[in-house]
Amino acid sequence: MSKNLMIVESPAKAKTIEKILGKDFLVKSCYGHIRDLPKDDTAIDKENNYSPKYVIPADKKQVVKELKKLSKDAEEVWLATDEDREGEAISWHLANVLDLDVESVKRIVFHEITKNAILNAVDSPRKLNMDLVSAQQARRVLDRLVGFELSPILWKKVKSSLSAGRVQSVAVRLIVEKERDIDSFEVKSSFKVTALFDVSKDGINATLKAELPDRFPTKADAEAFLNKCIGAAFTIGDIQVKPAKKSPAAPFTTSTLQQEASRKLSFSVARTMSVAQRLYEAGKITYMRTDSVNLSDSAISACEAQIKSQFGPEYSNPKKYVTKSSGAQEAHEAIRPTEMNQESVEGSVEEQKLYQLIWKRTLASQMSQAQIEKTTARINISTTPETLVAQGEVVKFDGFLKVYIESRDEDPEDDQSTMLPPLSIGQTLQLLQMDATERFSRPPARYTEASLVKKLEELGIGRPSTYAPTISTIQKRGYVVRENREGHERAYIMLELKDGQISTQNKTEITGTEKAKLFPTDIGKLVNDFLIQHFQRVMDYNFTAQIEKEFDEIAAGQKEWNAMIDVFYKPFHEDVETTLEKAERVTGERALGTDPESGKPVIARMGRYGPMAQIGKAEDDEKPRYAKLRPQQTLETISLEEALELFKLPRKLGEFEGSEVVASEGRFGPYVQHNKKFYGLKNTDLDPFTISIDQASELIRERRVADAQKVIREYEENNIKILRGPYGPYIKVGNRNVKIPKDRDPETLSLEECLEIIDKAPVGKKGRARKAK
């Protein structure tokens, strides 16, 4: 039995530390928070200074039980949770639950997992910082009050099961407002002039590309300019050479890792986190939920050694980075490889790719700046005062560029810099061709998951551990969808001056293509507008930043947390009451016109199950007709014609094998029905509005084959089937599904073996694990 028990938050961390400390220490993990507010309304006593009640959630009972036992047996318990607000609170909860003396318990902290750092920490334990704990309680209580008072209002005024909160509602707001900015964006066109010159010399072929810095607003202006250039003389008027430097980006934090993995590897933020988690558990990288860009001294020297041996000493430039983001709490290091001399790892392709990204980024951060030479040549035109400009770039010393270049969100259309051919002042140039091309201004870019995380971080909203879950929540609630959208064709004009002649060409390009972008839904917009109308304060982009300031004051012992909550809650709760009482139900209703068949009014509105179109009124004698809007249709934009189209379902397609085939849209999406059987059209290219009888017949045949392949074996008399599912083979007994153990071959299982497996399997409860009472 060890004399010392040390408790940290993460089990992977516990393992590493235990190795470092040896047999005198038992290091265990508490797996994050061990207590939380209960879900019912006894959680916060509003009459009694907002005093919170804490309970141990069902899934933490086991961990707590074990820690209790170990702490009883230990001579000394060391609370080594993370050094931030949440970590301090976790230690305080641990002290309470494990019956440790809150006054004298040994609290230690370290920012890097090295022997020195940990031993130093053990040498200088401190007390629990109760001011920091108070700040955390204020954070927790405020979030609960906001979330659990706003959400029920939405159930009553908009739609059931919706949610609102300090973080998620502002995330949705960003997306809704971006979409409206795009909607109201006015595209303007202008003409960009580029020229191509022949600068061949001494038998060496070379060309020079130059551009007019200002664009022309109209075609006529552009044409007038080209006209002036007919027969003009072009000479180099000026050449400027300027040195420039490029610096490497800081090592990864959670947010920047998510952004780069999104841009370079097309990972969703959830994918990035789950791959990083595996690398972390395998000991390949440091902790992946961090807001710090700090590298430990040992990591910095490991980088230095690696860079010197791999690239040479001139490439090494060891440096410390300072975290700039406002809300950062810096409990961990930056995300980096644990061993810098390991350039790659084994594992899945995804793990290898993400690891390489982390390795390169870390190494590059400790490398020299790149030295660049920028050359700008101005070209005079004999017939007009405007000058053309040619720009070139030469990398004199590549430095960190050898390893890593950070990507950007905006597409680098005009960002091609190349080397210029040798030029001299006064040199005359031979014009090959000059173009004036119509270009269009671009609307703001929609958010990707990763660029939304970036924005949230800038606003100080959310934490590294919540970025990915927040993005998944707003999609689960149906406020936001992540989608690809096809672009559309756009016509543009190009004027071309060649051989003294100007010609006009009409061309087309594809514009507006979107890949994996976040779009607001109807319900997202309605909820957002409702919340902004009634709860301005919470929806303000600066709300979190403001209350964070107050949390800091609480942490510094300058403010009492209960008083701070009271100041916020009193007016907030008043808004809650008046909104419940006075606000109208939100329907997003829009009149579309009249149905030519029945003469009844047609409207679009939000229904209990989502956006829909309706013919006729509820008060009419005849029941109204209803139809669900299609995925890309919105209440704000649907037209009468499009709405009437929706009522054409169900469609009779014809006959297959002697019985009728019908296509329609149901609660679970579009489907085809034949002989009382349903065939879903989800995840196919087929559409109930356009599907033909031939396509439907083929689908039915295909599904029959797929269903047959699903069955590996069948024991009919016992009602047992061995099936192939997306999670591996399983046995179906009546309505029960039983997983087949990995070491058994599903192809050869006998009836007896099946019965045995079924017998041993735990009786599965329907649905998710039941909630603890």
Add this chain to the structure above:
DNA sequence: CAGTGAGCGAGCTTCCGCTTGACTT
């Protein structure tokens, strides 16, 4: 599972932040 949509009333939903597995058909 499969053409929900009124209104009534039952009973349910919901926050943010800290951690991993267990589980899904």
